[in-house]
Amino acid sequence: MIILFLISFSSFCYQALAAKMVYLYVLDDTAAFALVSSIFFIGMSRGCYRFLRVFKNSSSERQRYYLASNEVSVVLAALIMGSFFCGVPLLLKYFELHFPQVQLETLQIFVAVLAMIILNRLGTYLGLEICLSYNYQQELHASREKVESKDVGFAIAWTYLGGLIASALCAFWFYAQVNPMKFVLVPVFFNFVLAIYFVAKFFRQFSVWKKLRLILKLLFAVFIMLRFETRGEQLYQNSKFFLYNVNGVMPYSTVLDNLNFLKRRMQITSVASPYQIADWVTYLDRPKFSRLYLDGAFQFDTIDENKYHEPFWKGGLYFSGRTPQHILIMGGGDGLLAKMIFESEATSEATKGKITDKFTAQVIPEITLVELDSMVPQLANDYWKSSENNSLNKVKLELVDAFDYLRARKNQWSAIFLDFPDPRSAELSKLYSVEFYRMVKKNLSSDGFIVLDYPRKDSSKIISSTLMAAGFKNIIFYGKGNTFVYADAIDRSEMSLASLKASSPFFINSTPAFDIEAVNSIFNLRLP
Amino acid sequence: MTKATSSSKISLKVRQWMLFVAIASFLTEMILAQMASVLWGGVLTKYILSMGIFILALGLGSLYQPKGVAGEKLAWQQLVMSGMSIFSPWLVLWSGTHLYSWFAKFIAASAVFVVGFWSGMEFPLIASIASEEVGADFSFVFSELLRLDYLGMAISSLFFPVFLLRNIGVFQASFLAAGVNLFIAAMAFWQYMPGFRLKKSSFKFQFFLVLGFILIASGWVLNKELISLAQEWMIQ
Structure with a gap:
């Protein structure tokens, strides 16, 4: 049972770590978790099938040899997976340099297929190992006449317990690390201990040739483990240089x-x-x-961040025609939007003097900033303090989930700015949902407005329909390059809205018509 | 009882049950995890924690041994599981939106635990039915059913986030899982309870079976109204 527990523990760890790494590269955690889990489970299923077809009726000696040998294969496959995911960008760059005639998309597909094969293979080894272990347990109870459900129950209970501990470890420890994949060594260590145990236990039963093969395989696993321990972290960190190389210049051939x-x-x-x-x-x-x-x-760069935050703030001023005094910023933990608000003057060129309430140093707005992750304001203080001009010290900072924060309140903010990451996961999608926008509206004064950064051009219909379903009446999409949405629930005539758009200093994008099927709900997601 | 050989085979029917039961269970697990993550913040840790509770309960549930014929027990287990698939997301949602802080989380965690515990009984029950067919071959039964269990998990883990959540939503997905459970309950009833049909408790089973199908059909049709109700709860 301990064996089943350890194998299950390691398989959940591998799956969770691979899912996290795929998420970091493809930036869609829904797709990452779905793909990794399904490929892994298919692999495990294949492992069980392989046991039934190849090993089930083979000799006891052969089964025991493969129990030991396959455990070492698990260690090797896990280390290959770890190294692969740490060095994907390096691998891609290698292919790019050596196969310049092949398109980048083709190379990316090739690397993705390679990842799937590695994951599937690891799953197969683990599925096979679980069945071989259970088969070994059966040998110990060979006198039984019938499968007792309690035997199966115990096996399944230990298997699930391994999964539970692995999921808790991943959630609370591994995921909160700069390189989660380096923790692949934790389950690898347990698999290695199991491999040593199996080899030691059955060693005398094997032929000389099999003994030699097992020892060589084990030594190779030790070598790879040591290499990964010393180089894995560096491999992943080196990959980031290629990911974040903004000008794309690669002067050398290697x-x-x-x-x-x-x-x-x-x-x-x-x-x-x-x-x-x-x-x-x-x-x-x-x-x-x-x-x-x-x-x-x-997220931003220190030179061009103004090009993003200026229209974000000034668009709200222009389309609402007023300077809000009670402002809520959700998600802008970097402090840059708050900095823009504190530094801004209503007579700036972007608004062309159309704002009636002049925003001066005498009228300092009350700003509440809601940020989920305390690390982001901390980073702001440590790395871009001069850039954000200590704005975080002037706001009321709430470190809480935006959805929870609004649900528990009924305020009368005069403006709410939603500065969230793109909805690249189901988790983030709820911050673009009709339920969230309704809560936002509930927390707005009757003449209040919201501005949000809308993620992609192809999402404008979803954003527009969702805002309309939440009760917002005037919705304006504006901006070129950096695109934003302004929305309020004030009664305005079509004509005044059209004239506002016509004289706008901002580039105006068309507002898609309402479509009930495009409304994004947390109970029926349309984004990502 | 004969010892199983390579020619021994678990019947197609039992293998299908295992596959569909795994699909439905994992689907319910993901629906509850999705609901918990929606209610208690964009936090991966909370999502995984609800999965963790579910997995722990699955383990404990697999240790629980209800007395009686496995086929009959499976029929009742699936019937109750069907009800849980329908109502548990609503219980989690209701507690998260109507109760405060720790108590809401406690209720939700308990709901996740009960569903997990109940669904944990499935594997040993089906293994027991399979062993009636193939005899004492532990590893054969375990490996074959585990293979199908993993396959069911793979299907659910791919289809829920990629297809179901985007196309039919959380509630219709829960009705789908409940429908699968109910269908297996009906099959098991038909297969394993011929003598049972004339008993008084059989009418109770059939009554709940019909009620379950009516609930699922109604819920499927009234999906938009249910979403509106859930939204009201969320923003009240």
Whole structure:
């Protein structure tokens, strides 16, 4: 039962770690978890099938040999998976440099298929190992006449317990690390101990040739384990240089030379929280230019952040025609939108003097900033303090989930700015749902407004329909490059809205018509 | 009782049951995890925690041995499981939206635990039915059923987030899981309770079976109204 427990524990760990790494590369955790789980489970199912077809009726000696040998294969496959996921960008770059005639998309598909094969293979080894272990247990109870459900129950209970501990470890410890994949060594260690146990237990029963093969395989596993322990972390960190290379220049013909070239020009500092991994990238050949990436997704750079935050704030001022005094910012833990608000003046060129209430230093708005992850404001203080001008010290900071925060309140904010990451997962999608927008509306004053950054052009119909379903009447999509949505529930004539749009200093995008099928609900997702 | 050989085979019917039961159970698990993650923040840890409770309960449930004929027990187990698939997401949602803080989470965690515990009984029950067919071959029964269990999990884990959540939503997905459970309950009833049909308790079973089908059909048709109700609860 301990054997089943350990195998189940390791299989859940491998699955969860692979899912996290796939998420970091493809930025869609729904797809990552779904794909990894299904490929892994298919592999495990295949392992059970292989046991039934190949090993079930073979000799006891052969079954025991494979019980030991397959356990070492699990160790090797897990280490290959770990190394692969740590070095995917390096591998891709290698293919790019050596096969320039092949399109990048084709290479990406090839690498994805390779990942699936590795995952499926690991799942197959684990599925086979579970069946071989259970078969070994059966040999110990060979006198029984019938399968007792309590025997199966015990086996399943230990299997699930392994899964439980693995999922808790992944959630509370592994995922909150800069490189989650380095923890692949934890389940690998248990598999290795099991392999040693099986080899030692059955060693005398094997032929010389099989003994030799097993010893060589074990020594190879030790070698790979030590290599991964010393190089795994570095491999993953090196991969990031290629991911965050903004100008794309690769002057050399080998991956190693290009890596050294990038290392001389970039510095990457990585920090992790239970929610995400932050990479602060400094480009040494471009003074004052740094970029923030969260879970591999670009957030802002220190030179161009104004081009994003200025229309975000000033669009709200322009389309509402007033300067809000009670402002709620949700998700802007970097402090840059708050900084823009504090520094802004109503007479700026972007608003062309159309705002009646002049925003001056005498009228300082009350800003409440809601951020889920305490790491982001901490990073702001540590890395871009000069850029955000200590704005985080002037706001009321609430470290809580945005959805929970609004559900528990009924305020009268005059403006709410939603500065969330793109809805690339079911978790983030709820912050673009009709339920969330209704709560936002409930917390707005009657003449209040909201502004949000809308993720992609193809999502405008969903965003527009969802806002309308939540009760917002005037919805304006604006901005080029950085795109935003302004919405309020004020009664306005079609004509005044049209004239506002016509004289707008911002580029106006068309507002798609309402479509009930496009409404994004947490109970019926339309995004991502 | 003959010892199983390579020619021994678990019947197609039992293998299908295992596959569909695994699909329905894992689907219910993911629906509850989705509901918990919606209610208690965009936190991966909470999502995995609800999965963890479910998995622990599955393990404990697989240790619980109800007395009686496995086929009959499976029929009742699936009938109750069907009701749980329908109502448990609503209980989690209701507690999360109407009760405060720790008590809501306690109720929700208990719901997840009970569903997990109940669904944990499935594997040993089906294994017991399979062993009636093939005899004492432990590893054969275990491996064959585990294979189908994993396959069912693979199907659910792929289809729920990629297809079901986007196309039919949480509630219709829960009715789908309940429908699968109910269908297996009806099959097991038909197969294993011929003598049982004339007993008084058989009418109770048939009554709940019909009630279950009516509930599922109604819920499927009234999906939009149910979503509206859930939304009211969320924003009240």
